[in-house]
Amino acid sequence: VTSGPFFDQFLDEYFAECEEHMAKLRHALLGFESGARPRGGEDLREVARALHTLKGLSGMVGYIEVERVAHALEDRLRSTGGAAPRGATLDALFRGTTLLERCLVARRAGDLLPDVDAGIDDVAAGMSATPALTPQPGGAAGAGGVGGGGGAAGGGDPAGAPDATGATGVAVPAGPVVQAGEQVLEFRFTPDRQLAERGVGVDTVRVRLAAAGHVVRTTPRVLPGGGVAFHFVVVTDESFQPPDEWRADGIDWQSAGGTDRSAAALASLSSAAASAPSTNVVRIELARLDELMRLVGELVISRARLDDTLRRGSGGTVGNGAAAAWDAVAEVNGEMERQLRDLREAVMRTRLVPVGEPFERMRFAVREVAHDLNKQVETRLEGAATEIDKLVVERMHEPLLHLVRNAVSHGIEPAAERVAAGKPAAGLVTLRAAAAGERILIDVEDDGRGIDPDSVREHARAQGLIGEDASGAVSLLDLLCTSGFSTRAGADLASGRGIGMAVVRSTVHALGGELHVESEHGRGTRFRIELPLTLMIVDALLVDVAGQLMAVPQPALQEVLQIDPAGITRFENNEVLSYRGGVLPLVRLADVFGLPAGPRPAAFVLVVGSGAQSLGLLVDRLAGLREIVVRAMADPLVAVAGIAGATELSDGRVVLILDTGAFVRRARGRAAATEYQFTAEA
Amino acid sequence: MDRSTPAAAHAMTIAGSLPAFFVLLDLMTATKTKTVLVVDDSATMRRMVIASLRGLGGGISFEQAESGLSAIERLSLRPVHLVVLDLNMPDVHGLEVLRFIRSHDAFGSVPVVVLTTRDDAAGRDAALGGGATLYLTKPFSPESLSLEIGRLLESA
Numbered sequence: 001v002t003s004g005p006f007f008d009q010f011l012d013e014y015f016a017e018c019e020e021h022m023a024k025l026r027h028a029l030l031g032f033e034s035g036a037r038p039r040g041g042e043d044l045r046e047v048a049r050a051l052h053t054l055k056g057l058s059g060m061v062g063y064i065e066v067e068r069v070a071h072a073l074e075d076r077l078r079s080t081g082g083a084a085p086r087g088a089t090l091d092a093l094f095r096g097t098t099l100l101e102r103c104l105v106a107r108r109a110g111d112l113l114p115d116v117d118a119g120i121d122d123v124a125a126g127m128s129a130t131p132a133l134t135p136q137p138g139g140a141a142g143a144g145g146v147g148g149g150g151g152a153a154g155g156g157d158p159a160g161a162p163d164a165t166g167a168t169g170v171a172v173p174a175g176p177v178v179q180a181g182e183q184v185l186e187f188r189f190t191p192d193r194q195l196a197e198r199g200v201g202v203d204t205v206r207v208r209l210a211a212a213g214h215v216v217r218t219t220p221r222v223l224p225g226g227g228v229a230f231h232f233v234v235v236t237d238e239s240f241q242p243p244d245e246w247r248a249d250g251i252d253w254q255s256a257g258g259t260d261r262s263a264a265a266l267a268s269l270s271s272a273a274a275s276a277p278s279t280n281v282v283r284i285e286l287a288r289l290d291e292l293m294r295l296v297g298e299l300v301i302s303r304a305r306l307d308d309t310l311r312r313g314s315g316g317t318v319g320n321g322a323a324a325a326w327d328a329v330a331e332v333n334g335e336m337e338r339q340l341r342d343l344r345e346a347v348m349r350t351r352l353v354p355v356g357e358p359f360e361r362m363r364f365a366v367r368e369v370a371h372d373l374n375k376q377v378e379t380r381l382e383g384a385a386t387e388i389d390k391l392v393v394e395r396m397h398e399p400l401l402h403l404v405r406n407a408v409s410h411g412i413e414p415a416a417e418r419v420a421a422g423k424p425a426a427g428l429v430t431l432r433a434a435a436a437g438e439r440i441l442i443d444v445e446d447d448g449r450g451i452d453p454d455s456v457r458e459h460a461r462a463q464g465l466i467g468e469d470a471s472g473a474v475s476l477l478d479l480l481c482t483s484g485f486s487t488r489a490g491a492d493l494a495s496g497r498g499i500g501m502a503v504v505r506s507t508v509h510a511l512g513g514e515l516h517v518e519s520e521h522g523r524g525t526r527f528r529i530e531l532p533l534t535l536m537i538v539d540a541l542l543v544d545v546a547g548q549l550m551a552v553p554q555p556a557l558q559e560v561l562q563i564d565p566a567g568i569t570r571f572e573n574n575e576v577l578s579y580r581g582g583v584l585p586l587v588r589l590a591d592v593f594g595l596p597a598g599p600r601p602a603a604f605v606l607v608v609g610s611g612a613q614s615l616g617l618l619v620d621r622l623a624g625l626r627e628i629v630v631r632a633m634a635d636p637l638v639a640v641a642g643i644a645g646a647t648e649l650s651d652g653r654v655v656l657i658l659d660t661g662a663f664v665r666r667a668r669g670r671a672a673a674t675e676y677q678f679t680a681e682a
Numbered sequence: 683m684d685r686s687t688p689a690a691a692h693a694m695t696i697a698g699s700l701p702a703f704f705v706l707l708d709l710m711t712a713t714k715t716k717t718v719l720v721v722d723d724s725a726t727m728r729r730m731v732i733a734s735l736r737g738l739g740g741g742i743s744f745e746q747a748e749s750g751l752s753a754i755e756r757l758s759l760r761p762v763h764l765v766v767l768d769l770n771m772p773d774v775h776g777l778e779v780l781r782f783i784r785s786h787d788a789f790g791s792v793p794v795v796v797l798t799t800r801d802d803a804a805g806r807d808a809a810l811g812g813g814a815t816l817y818l819t820k821p822f823s824p825e826s827l828s829l830e831i832g833r834l835l836e837s838a
Contacts, residue, residue, distance in 0.1 A: 006823075007730055013725070014726055017726045049772060052770050056727065056799035060727070060821045191759065196759060201752055201755055203748065220782060227758055
């Protein structure tokens with residue numbers, strides 16, 4: 001029946017929508033597990049609907065296996081007869097959801113599809129034969145009966161009509177359940193064309209009311225004149241008072257319970273109104289944002305060109321009469337620079353998404369692995385509101401998943417072992433996000449057994465990854481990230497299907513970030529990922545290296561020093577500089593890129609890296625601070641170690657952007673592993 | 683809920699700046715074009731339905747509702763010539779929307795095509811018994827949907 005090729009044009013949209021439904025699904029399942037279900041079957045209905053929509057959409061694009069898994073989950077969910085799933089049913093739903101996710105990931109990547117037959121049987125296993133369904137076609141709104149006709153009254157009659165409609169068949173409470181400190185308000189919304197033109201409709205009103213409280217019932221009624229009005233019964237906090245502006249939007253209300261109009265109630269009004277979520281969310285293709293960003297980038301270059309022209313002109317070539325006009329242009333130019341910065345930031349912000357949802361997926365993964373390995377693990381999410389580039393979120397999904405799975409399978413000990421060590425029986429995995437200037441920090445932390453550096457070395461030696469005599473010469477992180485390294489003889493199910501630490505690190509590096517690890521034997525491990533907030537435009541210092549102009553992104557710069565070349569001392573094979581009571585290893589950029597030394601000795605040192613990993617890059621001359629547009633060198637044939645990309649200056653010259661991280665990493669590779677900071681007794 | 687698809691946002695801008703736009707639209711509706719209201723809570727599904735019906739030609743304008751409530755609202759505001767109705771929706775179930783339409787003279791006898799993922803006898807009976815003009819299931823082929831709905835529109 002399907003017409004795959006025709007609907008292929010909707011695949012991007014399909015995956016985007018599936019992602020939303022999967023997020024709802026994961027959120028609800030985690031909620032069921034934690035037992036935090038404040039209001040009856042709402043989550044159950046939402047999950048049922050998400051699955052139903054997933055099923056329908058998947059059928060349209062011909063993804064039969066996704067359709068089948070969603071269907072199996074739907075059946076399983078319905079088998080609870082309207083109660084929140086628990087125990088074996090909940091476990092089956094978790095497994096099925098994971099399978100669903102794997103199917104979607106495989107479809108998206110064009111990979112081999114997982115075998116769903118066994119998974120579908122697994123989801124259905126142990127299910128009672130006849131689902132005890134409560135027919136409730138109207139869902140939450142059905143309770144008063146639409147159109148005066150009457151769906152089954154709320155509460156659900158088990159012996160009622162046959163389930164004609166399926167997926168939303170979940171019981172809802174008959175009347176509003178009001179607790180202490182709450183009130184019941186009745187709202188009436190009368191739509192008209194003028195309101196519709198202003199974007200005020202029954203859906204937006206409903207969202208407004210849902211933000212104010214709990215919408216218990218919605219009923220459309222036909223008015224004598226032939227129009228329609230909608231009645232809402234809403235349970236709100238006692239202090240809630242609808243703002244008067246609502247009346248202008250066709251909304252009327254009256255209290256159906258007691259209303260307390262105290263000063264406190266009025267005070268909370270504004271905050272309640274402000275917290276109402278806007279429905280004006282637009283889904284935009286990332287490619288369009290990239291295009292917007294590119295255009296802003298071009299604008300930045302044009303303005304810099306204007307800046308240059310103005311500067312050249314101010315050197316006395318302008319006649320007296322034009323001086324005032326010239327100043328005015330310069331002033332506008334300065335104004336434009338500020339506006340462009342704002343624009344750039346605003347455009348950049350459109351690409352940012354809160355890290356909360358991806359984190360929740362990790363929580364889901366923790367739960368899954370812990371369950372498979374029969375461990376008790378809690379997940380703590382910190383900084384979930386931190387925003388991060390959507391592209392970075394997507395690229396970091398697999399690496400984060402790997403770290404999280406590792407934390408549970410390798411880090412967290414079995415309960416008995418933990419108790420014996422004086423720790424709480426349940427392990428803790430913390431996911432933390434924080435913004436630090438133009439960088440984002442993401443931590444994956446566990447309070448498990450920690451990484452034993454000796455045992456890691458032993459494994460690496462046994463696997464022939466390092467020589468017998470290479471003790472201490474390679475850092476712990478380097479070892480963990482060696483391709484092929486595994487601490488288990490045979491990779492176990494939980495973490496073995498992951499991508500490996502080598503890929504984690506290379507992904508982080510490709511995004512312009514850094515990966516760190518700190519581990520204390522017996523206390524736990526923390527992986528820290530440092531990522532740039534945005535990948536597109538940065539402030540950079542232009543430097544001259546043997547006549548070649550290069551750009552160094554400012555976030556990477558720690559300090560710039562003007563030095564006396566005579567102050568450089570040779571130490572073994574390296575040049576060093578005394579710096580802040582220690583020594584700073586130096587790298588001559590001219591040598592690195594095989595450029596002939598310039599006529600003047602290198603006089604400036606750019607300090608990059610941090611702490612013990614600081615490094616000085618020797619350059620001839622500083623050529624100014626610019627806002628540059630980073631264009632990554634995507635072609636691996638063009639990629640040069642130490643070069644992150646290229647940018648175009650206002651005069652059209654192309655300048656290479658230095659990847660300072662690469663220098664720091666290389667220097668670190670040469671240095672002894674003991675230099676690397678992990679607190680174990682290495 | 684994704685009310686502001688780019689198309690919807692665009693339409694709202696036009697509406698905001700040109701109130702006369704709707705008057706014009708009404709005139710067009712009355713004389714030439716026929717309006718099809720596509721009701722589904724999935725934005726992707728609505729677009730799939732509309733894309734499938736594009737082949738019916740320029741004489742049809744499409745409107746969308748993402749919930750049963752907004753479908754009822756939309757029906758009450760301006761004439762609609764045909765409704766494509768999903769059943770499984772968050773606030774008011776499609777069958778309730780159907781019942782509402784059929785039990786009020788205000789909406790008259792607008793043809794309602796129920797288009798749902800369910801393909802069982804009970805669902806079909808409930809929809810047809812509730813006054814659906816046609817019961818179709820997802821997944822559908824664009825050709826067959828367009829054929830069926832084109833036929834209904836001709837006689838509408």
